[in-house]
Amino acid sequence: MALEHAILVSLLEQPGSGYELARRFERSIGRFWTATHQQIYRVLKRMESDGLVLAEEIGQDGRPDKRRFTATGPGRDVLAEWLRAPVQPEAVRHELAVKIRGAAFTDDAGRTGLIGEVERYRAEHEALLYTYINGEKRDFPDLDGLDVGQRLQHVVLKGGIAYERMLLDWLDDVLDTLRAL
Amino acid sequence: MALEHAILVSLLEQPGSGYELARRFERSIGRFWTATHQQIYRVLKRMESDGLVLAEEIGQDGRPDKRRFTATGPGRDVLAEWLRAPVQPEAVRHELAVKIRGAAFTDDAGRTGLIGEVERYRAEHEALLYTYINGEKRDFPDLDGLDVGQRLQHVVLKGGIAYERMLLDWLDDVLDTLRAL
DNA sequence: TCTTACTATGCAACGAGTTGCACAGCAACG
DNA sequence: CGTTGCTGTGCAACTCGTTGCATAGTAAGA
Numbered sequence: 255m256a257l258e259h260a261i262l263v264s265l266l267e268q269p270g271s272g273y274e275l276a277r278r279f280e281r282s283i284g285r286f287w288t289a290t291h292q293q294i295y296r297v298l299k300r301m302e303s304d305g306l307v308l309a310e311e312i313g314q315d316g317r318p319d320k321r322r323f324t325a326t327g328p329g330r331d332v333l334a335e336w337l338r339a340p341v342q343p344e345a346v347r348h349e350l351a352v353k354i355r356g357a358a359f360t361d362d363a364g365r366t367g368l369i370g371e372v373e374r375y376r377a378e379h380e381a382l383l384y385t386y387i388n389g390e391k392r393d394f395p396d397l398d399g400l401d402v403g404q405r406l407q408h409v410v411l412k413g414g415i416a417y418e419r420m421l422l423d424w425l426d427d428v429l430d431t432l433r434a435l
Numbered sequence: 436m437a438l439e440h441a442i443l444v445s446l447l448e449q450p451g452s453g454y455e456l457a458r459r460f461e462r463s464i465g466r467f468w469t470a471t472h473q474q475i476y477r478v479l480k481r482m483e484s485d486g487l488v489l490a491e492e493i494g495q496d497g498r499p500d501k502r503r504f505t506a507t508g509p510g511r512d513v514l515a516e517w518l519r520a521p522v523q524p525e526a527v528r529h530e531l532a533v534k535i536r537g538a539a540f541t542d543d544a545g546r547t548g549l550i551g552e553v554e555r556y557r558a559e560h561e562a563l564l565y566t567y568i569n570g571e572k573r574d575f576p577d578l579d580g581l582d583v584g585q586r587l588q589h590v591v592l593k594g595g596i597a598y599e600r601m602l603l604d605w606l607d608d609v610l611d612t613l614r615a616l
Numbered sequence: 617t618c619t620t621a622c623t624a625t626g627c628a629a630c631g632a633g634t635t636g637c638a639c640a641g642c643a644a645c646g
Numbered sequence: 647c648g649t650t651g652c653t654g655t656g657c658a659a660c661t662c663g664t665t666g667c668a669t670a671g672t673a674a675g676a
Contacts, residue, residue: 256530257662263537273624286529293663295626320624334541338548341531341556345633348467349437350522351591356444358584360515367519375522402616403539409612410532413605420601424594431590435583438632454654474633476656501654526663 257297258306260287262325262333265307267403271320272298285386285414298323306332350375354428357435369432376425383418386411437523438478439487441468443506443514446488448584452501453479466567466595479504487513531556535609538616550613557606564599567592 264275264283275298276291278284301307306329309321325333350372357368394400394408445456445464456479457472459465482488487510490502506514531553538549575581575589 256528256533259537260533263533263540266540267536271624272626276624283533284527286527286532288526288528290664291624292626292665299626330540333537334545337534337537337541337545338552341534341552343559344528344530345469346465346467347437347469347525349525351467351594352437352441352444352464353518353522354591355448355584355587356440356514356518358587359444359447359511360518364515364518371519371522378524403536405612405616406536406539409609410535412608413532416601416605420597424597427593428590431586435586452654453656457654471634472654473635473656476654480656 256336257287257289257293258301259333259336260289261294261297261301262306262329265323265325266330266333269322269324271312271322273320275323286410301329305329354432357432365432365435369429372425372429372432376422376429379418379421379425383415383422386415386418390415437517438468438470438474439482440514440517441470442475442478442482443487443510446504446506447511447514450503450505452493452503454501456504467591482510486510535613538613546613546616550610553606553610553613557603557610560599560602560606564596564603567596567599571596 260279260283261275264270264278270278272291272295275294276289279287279289279294298307302309302323305326307323308326309323311319312322313319353368353371357365360368390408390411394404394411397408400408441460441464442456445451445459451459453472453476456475457470460468460470460475479488483490483504486507488504489507490504492500493503494500534549534552538546541549571589571592575585575592578589581589
């Protein structure tokens with residue numbers, strides 16, 4: 255259960271409320287770890303009772319109060335311990351690959367439909383690639399003079415960019431194959 | 436729940452017992468969809484009662500009997516319907532990326548440990564890449580004269596190869612960054 | 617004014633996946 | 647003879663993640 259650790263990293267980078275965390279998971283962190291707000295609140299509650307995070311109540315005008323979370327010393331320790339542990343072999347769930355192999359067992363209409371789906375999927379990931387590239391230009395305009403945290407954030411972002419480029423090339427290959435059947 | 440569909444694809448490619456399916460999920464299919472035998476038996480049971488697969492008892496000498504499963508007509512229909520449905524946006528869970536960003540909040544010893552972990556991870560994926568490349572040479576020596584199913588299996592395998600190559604390049608980038616901190 | 621969208625938190629039920637264990641017989645090795 | 651490993655099937659408990667819903671106030675636009 256690494257959601258706990260992803261939350262710790264995010265809170266160490268910047269303390270924030272459950273709501274703010276949920277928004278970060280939609281954007282930056284969500285590129286490599288997704289979570290809904292329901293999940294985040296549930297885990298935050300457990301982390302609070304375990305002493306990994308500390309909440310302070312912040313009253314706001316015109317809006318509901320919020321609870322701003324910060325990682326504690328024990329929270330840092332738990333994170334450090336997790337960093338030392340082996341990377342778990344990830345559970346691969348590549349739906350599109352299953353569908354492509356499944357295309358051998360459908361008719362022409364089914365294959366045409368799948369080609370349309372792959373095209374849509376490709377367009378989505380192309381847009382994502384441009385989002386990443388724009389984010390790189392915006393957040394890392396000067397590659398010298400980055401601090402430790404920024405250099406690490408940047409190398410992770412470069413991983414996302416490399417993945418999307420690879421995926422787009424492969425999807426072109428897939429489309430050629432499907433069209434040539 | 437696409438495990439059902441991954442099982443249908445696998446059974447259409449080749450009927451087999453729960454045990455055989457589990458072994459396939461460890462190898463070929465497992466490259467893009469992982470599942471344990473417990474999960475497979477449970478889902479097979481449900482699929483059987485839903486009429487998506489048919490079991491025939493096969494007595495064996497010197498071994499326990501086995502139940503050989505085949506996809507039925509309704510099974511094919513369910514698969515065809517799923518192929519027409521949009522590809523679900525996948526839930527990204529990239530533990531290593533979280534750890535890399537977490538490295539900003541640990542000490543030198545923690546970073547050294549992480550570097551070792553990344554190296555181990557890299558070695559694993561390098562071995563996987565060679566497994567894929569050898570599999571490609573073995574199973575697709577002649578790229579002309581492949582049937583529909585083989586061409587689709589090959590393009591999926593090429594995706595795995597492209598992914599591993601991209602990953603290795605990125606991990607080298609990560610290692611350079613971690614070492615330079 | 618009504619609807620939509622945003623901030624902010626949370627519960628309840630369900631479904632899927634993981635982990636641990638169990639049974640059963642055979643084959644091969646030391 | 648005991649251990650390990652393979653074939654073959656399965657249950658039970660647990661954790662994790664998803665989906666749907668609820669509350670509550672503010673702000674902006676049709």
